[in-house]
Amino acid sequence: MDWFKTHNINTMKKLTTYIPALLLMLAAGACSVDNYPAPNAQLYGTFLDAETNEPVEQDIIRGSTIEFIEHGYASQTKQTMIIKNDGSYRNNLIFSNTYTITPVRGNFVPMTPQEVTVKGDTQLDFKVQPYIRIKEANISKVGTKIIAKFKLQQTVLNNVRKIGLYAHPEPSVGEPMRVALVEQEINGAIDPNKVYQLELDLPSNSNVLKTGNQYFFRVGGIIDAPESKFNYAKAVRIAL
Amino acid sequence: MRSLKKIISLFSVLVAMSCGNVLDKQPLDKLQGENLFSNPEGVKLYMANLYYQLPIEDFTFFRQGFNWNTGDPNNGGFAPAMVTDEAVHTEFGDFVGDGDFQWWDQGYKLIRDVNILIDIIPTLDITDDERKALIGESAFIRAYTYFALVKRYGGVPLITAVQKYEGNVEALKVPRSTEKETWDFVMKECDTAIGNLGDSWPAGERRATKWVAYALKSRAALHAASLAKYGDRAPISGTAADQKLVGLDKSAAAEFYKAAIDASEAIISSGKFALFKPNPSTPEEAANNYRLLFEDPNNAPEEALFIKGYARPGSGTGHNYGIWFQPNQTANGWPHPGRMNPTLELMDVYESYDKPGESAPITTSATANDVTDYTGFNASKQYKRFDTENDIFKGKDARMWATMILPGTSWKGQKIVIQAGFIKPDGSTQIMGGDPFTVNGKTYYTYGAADRTKYSGFDTWGGNNTRTGASFKKFLNEGVNIAPGWNQCITDFADFRYAEILLTYAEAIAESGTGDKVKGAKALNDIRRRAGHKAEIALTINNVIRERRVELAFENKRFWDLVRRREYHTVFNNTMRHALLPILDLRVTPAKYIFVRINVPRSNPSTFDYRQYYRSIPGIGANGLVQNPQY
Numbered sequence: 068m069d070w071f072k073t074h075n076i077n078t079m080k081k082l083t084t085y086i087p088a089l090l091l092m093l094a095a096g097a098c099s100v101d102n103y104p105a106p107n108a109q110l111y112g113t114f115l116d117a118e119t120n121e122p123v124e125q126d127i128i129r130g131s132t133i134e135f136i137e138h139g140y141a142s143q144t145k146q147t148m149i150i151k152n153d154g155s156y157r158n159n160l161i162f163s164n165t166y167t168i169t170p171v172r173g174n175f176v177p178m179t180p181q182e183v184t185v186k187g188d189t190q191l192d193f194k195v196q197p198y199i200r201i202k203e204a205n206i207s208k209v210g211t212k213i214i215a216k217f218k219l220q221q222t223v224l225n226n227v228r229k230i231g232l233y234a235h236p237e238p239s240v241g242e243p244m245r246v247a248l249v250e251q252e253i254n255g256a257i258d259p260n261k262v263y264q265l266e267l268d269l270p271s272n273s274n275v276l277k278t279g280n281q282y283f284f285r286v287g288g289i290i291d292a293p294e295s296k297f298n299y300a301k302a303v304r305i306a307l
Numbered sequence: 308m309r310s311l312k313k314i315i316s317l318f319s320v321l322v323a324m325s326c327g328n329v330l331d332k333q334p335l336d337k338l339q340g341e342n343l344f345s346n347p348e349g350v351k352l353y354m355a356n357l358y359y360q361l362p363i364e365d366f367t368f369f370r371q372g373f374n375w376n377t378g379d380p381n382n383g384g385f386a387p388a389m390v391t392d393e394a395v396h397t398e399f400g401d402f403v404g405d406g407d408f409q410w411w412d413q414g415y416k417l418i419r420d421v422n423i424l425i426d427i428i429p430t431l432d433i434t435d436d437e438r439k440a441l442i443g444e445s446a447f448i449r450a451y452t453y454f455a456l457v458k459r460y461g462g463v464p465l466i467t468a469v470q471k472y473e474g475n476v477e478a479l480k481v482p483r484s485t486e487k488e489t490w491d492f493v494m495k496e497c498d499t500a501i502g503n504l505g506d507s508w509p510a511g512e513r514r515a516t517k518w519v520a521y522a523l524k525s526r527a528a529l530h531a532a533s534l535a536k537y538g539d540r541a542p543i544s545g546t547a548a549d550q551k552l553v554g555l556d557k558s559a560a561a562e563f564y565k566a567a568i569d570a571s572e573a574i575i576s577s578g579k580f581a582l583f584k585p586n587p588s589t590p591e592e593a594a595n596n597y598r599l600l601f602e603d604p605n606n607a608p609e610e611a612l613f614i615k616g617y618a619r620p621g622s623g624t625g626h627n628y629g630i631w632f633q634p635n636q637t638a639n640g641w642p643h644p645g646r647m648n649p650t651l652e653l654m655d656v657y658e659s660y661d662k663p664g665e666s667a668p669i670t671t672s673a674t675a676n677d678v679t680d681y682t683g684f685n686a687s688k689q690y691k692r693f694d695t696e697n698d699i700f701k702g703k704d705a706r707m708w709a710t711m712i713l714p715g716t717s718w719k720g721q722k723i724v725i726q727a728g729f730i731k732p733d734g735s736t737q738i739m740g741g742d743p744f745t746v747n748g749k750t751y752y753t754y755g756a757a758d759r760t761k762y763s764g765f766d767t768w769g770g771n772n773t774r775t776g777a778s779f780k781k782f783l784n785e786g787v788n789i790a791p792g793w794n795q796c797i798t799d800f801a802d803f804r805y806a807e808i809l810l811t812y813a814e815a816i817a818e819s820g821t822g823d824k825v826k827g828a829k830a831l832n833d834i835r836r837r838a839g840h841k842a843e844i845a846l847t848i849n850n851v852i853r854e855r856r857v858e859l860a861f862e863n864k865r866f867w868d869l870v871r872r873r874e875y876h877t878v879f880n881n882t883m884r885h886a887l888l889p890i891l892d893l894r895v896t897p898a899k900y901i902f903v904r905i906n907v908p909r910s911n912p913s914t915f916d917y918r919q920y921y922r923s924i925p926g927i928g929a930n931g932l933v934q935n936p937q938y
């Protein structure tokens with residue numbers, strides 16, 4: 068056994084010489100080091116209704132998007148940010164620079180690109196014209212049903228395609244994120260004075276809406292325009 | 308230690324050399340190419356390699372790519388059907404990922420390879436007939452390749468001759484053509500192939516003929532026409548859309564539907580093809596005929612226009628359908644069978660013979676909302692009771708019985724047991740789990756048998772048992788036990804079959820409102836008659852699409868049908884797929900079966916994002932191409 072140990076120790080000694088030599092060569096072989104600075108600015112803001120100054124509710128999944136192009140590069144690569152349900156957004160990892168920023172594929176009348184200088188903590192709110200305003204929304208549990216009542220106001224001439232009531236355990240509930248829903252096709256203009264009512268039956272959704280748990284409910288509507296997204300009222304939490 | 312030193316010195320030499328000019332060697336391929344093409348056998352060999360690379364969506368086509376039967380082909384048996392409403396996997400909940408179904412580098416490699424041949428054809432010492440055939444065959448391969456690219460990426464760079472690097476990389480960069488130009492190029496290449504290829508090959512080789520080229524043209528034209536007609540169901544914006552690199556004008560639909568009609572009609576009126584066993588006397592006979600057609604497409608030379616063959620078990624020459632998709636009971640030693648689980652959505656689509664022309668959803672009770680109620684077993688509901696596990700499917704289209712292994716039916720000499728649990732005499736339930744239960748001296752097991760090799764449903768063990776209530780059958784050969792190893796299955800695949808041509812013909816006529824509606828209806832009803840239907844139905848879009856879903860199920864068509872008709876984002880909008888639970892009801896004597904429609908157990912909803920209608924283009928930093936929208 069003795070020879071074995073000696074041999075082993077010798078090997079170890081040699082290895083301790085060789086490994087640093089190897090590392091040194093690897094380091095020398097590399098051509099340059101990534102010494103670029105880290106993102107040093109933050110950009111945040113809210114989508115606000117130009118008329119009411121209220122935040123415009125959004126979807127996280129498949130919702131409105133902010134596209135931004137950083138100046139100074141030939142590629143003109145579009146980067147994107149998504150927006151939280153309450154209409155706010157925040158990017159804490161952005162470089163100080165000038166950007167062309169455009170909210171796109173949204174639930175509001177398309178906007179023109181704007182040039183923005185981002186430096187340090189930069190606030191940029193977007194004043195938009197939402198396609199649809201959901202007014203006087205009231206969602207409550209009545210017996211074995213969730214009943215939503217609301218009025219609609221459309222700000223463009225396009226048809227309203229459909230309205231819906233959506234339910235999910237998370238507050239980020241919406242049309243793309245729901246476990247239960249009830250929808251009504253409109254495919255026409257809406258009457259701003261009419262009270263729309265949607266009823267979600269609880270027993271027939273008992274596998275996804277369980278008694279004793281609480282869920283978030285949200286009403287919304289979508290306009291018939293290319294790449295348009297849903298407009299919503301605020302989500303409401305109800306314990307079943 | 309000496310060897311370690313050697314390795315380190317070699318490594319340091321390599322590091323030192325990495326900045327040198329060793330890559331600037333003169334190309335060697337010129338000489339090799341001339342040698343290869345100077346011999347007809349060499350051309351044949353080269354052609355075999357081109358066919359091998361052809362993007363045929365067969366048994367080796369998965370989200371990872373084509374020819375997924377070399378190296379380590381272990382992808383868990385996740386087939387393309389599992390991102391559609393045809394099937395789910397026993398375990399994986401994956402949907403369409405951004406990196407899935409890419410085919411870019413391999414596509415341009417094949418284009419380069421076929422361009423090398425096209426460039427050299429005029430110089431070959433061959434007869435005029437041979438030259439004509441080569442021109443046709445290479446155009447067919449290029450059409451096939453660009454079709455695979457355009458349906459993934461929209462407009463792509465059209466490389467029509469071999470590019471040579473002469474010191475300037477920029478000169479090699481070809482911008483994307485518009486989507487319209489790319490589809491037009493596919494049509495033009497098909498026409499070149501049709502004009503130059505013969506009726507058949509002398510020894511019956513599986514190579515492109517004039518008719519296969521027509522078939523390709525009809526498939527591609529239908530795809531383009533649908534995109535043009537239905538593009539506005541999912542509008543897209545962005546630079547690529549502004550430059551028309553993606554998207555077709557609605558006005559283009561007419562010309563592409565016409566091309567689809569004309570190409571299909573050429574095949575139909577040639578009189579050279581027919582449906583395999585077109586007039587069965589019973590649904591049982593129809594089911595058997597349909598099974599034989601896929602068990603070995605060589606059974607049906609009149610229907611299979613173009614077959615991709617699998618010569619022998621082994622890497623690159625066999626495939627894995629035979630191991631992944633057997634029911635658990637016939638695993639034959641393979642540790643993870645049973646992975647293709649046909650959905651309740653697909654079961655619902657099959658018609659009932661007594662109600663022709665409409666889907667026949669499986670009803671489990673007389674309750675009004677029965678087919679939309681997925682809340683699970685409900686003790687107060689009056690479920691229909693059946694004597695056997697498959698009586699509920701009685702009277703449904705023969706093709707359903709030949710596409711899926713239904714509960715309690717026979718496969719490879721044994722009864723395939725698919726049971727989700729039982730209701731005890733006191734009305735308490737034992738579904739998907741729990742101990743055996745003994746009543747009146749008889750012991751009942753949740754999954755229908757005591758031993759886990761004796762059932763094929765719902766147990767999560769190994770991910771080997773269906774979680775939808777049916778197992779997979781189409782393409783599996785009942786008479787062959789596949790050895791439990793990689794690439795041991797050698798079932799051939801019919802890439803184009805006559806039934807698809809008839810369906811394309813019918814759809815193009817119904818969609819465009821042009822063409823011969825009587826002949827279109829006949830095409831549709833011929834396929835239905837082969838499936839045992841006696842009553843004729845009208846030529847409508849809904850009838851054609853339903854027929855397509857059942858006739859072409861699991862032939863990797865559904866994915867592209869949802870894409871080309873822009874239906875993916877509505878079919879998969881926070882969508883759950885569903886299962887049918889066969890449950891033994893011990894509340895009655897003798898025990899009967901009831902069925903419960905539920906969400907697929909342990910599954911999540913899936914949503915198709917608009918941008919996924921086009922795949923992202925890889926490597927835009929280097930190739931300088933305009934990226935597709937929203938990537």
